[in-house]
Amino acid sequence: MTKVILRTLFLATISFALLAMILYMLWGENVAQWEMLYEKNYANLPYGAWMLIFFGGFSLLIAMWSNSLTIQKENQLTKQLNLILEGQFQTTKKRMVSKKNFKKLQAIDDLVQTQKKSLQRLTNDHANIQEKEVQERLIQERQRLARELHDSVSQQLFAASMLLSATNETIGETLPEANQKQLQQTEKIVQQAQLEMRALLLHLRPIALKNKSLAQGLQDLLDELRQKVYFNIQERLEEVSLPKGAEDHVFRIAQETLSNTLRHAKATEVQLLLVERNGLVIFRLQDNGVGFSIQDDDHAGSYGLRNVEERAVEIGGTCKVVSIPEQGTIIEVQIPVEQEETK
Template sequence: MRIFLGQGISIFTYLVIIIALLLYVIWGWPNEEAWLSLLETTYAQIPFGVWIVFVLAFISFGFSLNTLQKVRSQEKKIETSLRPLLAETFEPSKKKYTQTKRMQATVTQLEQLILTQRKTLQRITNEKAETQDRIIQERLVQERQRLARELHDSVSQQLFAASMLLSTMVEIEEAKNGEVPKTLMQTEKIVQQAQLEMRALLLHLRPAALHNKTLKEGLEELLQELQEKVFFTIRYRLEEVSLSKGAEDHLFRIAQETLSNTLRHAKATEVDILFVERDNLAIFRVQDNGVGFEVGEGKNGSYGIQSVRERAVEIGATCKVVSVPSQGTIVEVKLPIEKPVAQPINLEKITTAERSE
């Protein structure tokens, strides 16, 4: 009601102001001749001015009432349209609950699908990285083999020829004069040392893969080939030991590193190689009677020995280096062998079988 009266009075005031302004425009400033005629002129014994006020009041409050009715009508429509939504909000129906459960199940399936796709992408990425690493390793092996072939066919052959010529010259000088010049002897030693360095390098460049051979077979082939090219005695004792492919490859590379160090630094006349199995341990040992070195010196931490130790750690083995100056060096690697665990006997099954018999 207050809204109705307030709105009606406001509209009536605006209309009165508008009519007054119109009369001012027509008649000018209020005067007795024009403005008093509104009170003197009557219709049905009521002054014309009163009729104007009555009409304006009727229009104002009629418009206010009409507006109020429209607002109430819109409020009812809104309330009618919102009532079902409010009912669903505060009193969820069984259908609403079923739709929620279906939506949750769909979200769960999407999460599982995303997780599966993520794992697949990770697996593909890992496989791609492994493939690239394998390709790089294969290329490295091919390059090592190429370098080994070129060095063997060129530099190694030339050093061998130079060594043979120097040996012949030494024999001739010794036959003529009874002694050999020191410079000639030093040159022969330098060439022989260069041959040892070259053979050590070729040994280091040799592929570490055994190519479907056991470690014993690979070591035998390596040592037989080495015996034909060195000036010292090689003795070896090798046994068949059951090891994993990775362990055999690492031990073969350790053998290459150790023999390469012996060729370059030991100046030995005898080398003994041992590969046996004792007390569930695979034991690989290289022993020489060379110049040796102090264990506390820098040679003990040289690249070759350090590489051997790192490879031993990678396969869970222990590496021991013992060296005495002027007496020789021993490099020993021990690797625990994992034996297959025997399956326990099921006594219940045996008892049941005996009873059934």
């Protein structure tokens, strides 16, 4: 309301000044003409009063009209700015603001959207960096734990196993039958604990292949296992064309399956296959161990097998498990070679 009053006074002042200038140019200093403005009247009001009322009312109407236009433009501009903030600003043929201002609003909208995308990228990059740092710390902790277990518990289990074996050979036959069975059972428990520890150390190994190919990494892993396990390992490893991330996943799958075999299979022979055929990379592990029933949820849904299946899916592959009780288990993973690395 204050704006309307101020505009009215401003316009009225200009109107009265212009009217006075026009009348002065017409009448000059003719007193009789000027006296007519207040001597002659219409409806009991002098002509001069009617002129003041007319120009005052006209100024008020113009002030109200201009104020209404200003409010309307401000509302339109506010609406456009709100659309920009909400990310819904769109170019339309029926513009609600002037062409010049509309182009400026478009530039502002482009800048805002660019800044939003930049902030999203920064947020994603920050999250990825944090995730990589967490993964790196986890790998370092796994390596530290594996070293400590190998240098302490694993060595102690090995020493206990050797002592029990030597005791069985030297004085085992001189003991009563019940004691012999207890000593043999204790030796088996220690040997099983050794297998569990080796499987755990295998599981804790870092998953990165570093500068090695998948076939080279698997060969090194099997060569190391041969020095620590009691079963025979046969392998057929070929170079395959997989992205680096997919190779790391397959290497980790191999670790998981070998760890499960060490812990549960009680196998005497393990066969490992890595080949590329008909657009597929095929990884297969087969053992002649105790096997299990696929319908048995405790085995079919075990943590190790779930990890293998999830890793296969992450790189666009499939996992198939075939197991027959007392005959053995086959785990086969197939990955399309054209599959891009999953991030």
